[in-house]
Amino acid sequence: MEGLTESEVAGFAVGAFLLGASIAAQRVDGFVAASQRRSLNMCNRCGDLRMVACSQCKGVGSVRKGGTFTFGMLEDIYESLGAETKAADLVPCSKCRSKGRLPCAECAKVR
Numbered sequence: 737m738e739g740l741t742e743s744e745v746a747g748f749a750v751g752a753f754l755l756g757a758s759i760a761a762q763r764v765d766g767f768v769a770a771s772q773r774r775s776l777n778m779c780n781r782c783g784d785l786r787m788v789a790c791s792q793c794k795g796v797g798s799v800r801k802g803g804t805f806t807f808g809m810l811e812d813i814y815e816s817l818g819a820e821t822k823a824a825d826l827v828p829c830s831k832c833r834s835k836g837r838l839p840c841a842e843c844a845k846v847r
């Protein structure tokens with residue numbers, strides 16, 4: 737075995753290229769539009785991640801104290817007036833147990 741032959745070098749190059757291409761393809765999958773997922777037999781809601789962002793805490797994992805019903809516009813006004821949202825006012829989300837994600841309801845269905 738004395739070094740690599742040209743065909744071996746070419747083989748490595750092709751292998752590296754294919755590896756890179758497959759990794760890139762996996763990343764592209766994350767950007768597939770929801771409308772295309774159905775045709776690809778992927779979950780329309782989560783793209784086969786089997787997880788969706790929690791609707792209650794919007795994926796943050798925590799909610800503001802004082803109930804689940806928030807008035808977005810009002811909060812925006814408060815925040816613009818300088819009333820900051822303190823971390824102490826945040827409590828773990830009870831819906832997702834502060835994970836920020838919930839099992840996908842669509843995937844839970846038998847397809």
Ligand SMILES: [Zn+2]
Nearest residue numbers: 790793829832
């Ligand atoms: Zn949550």
Ligand SMILES: [Zn+2]
Nearest residue numbers: 779782840843
């Ligand atoms: Zn799903």
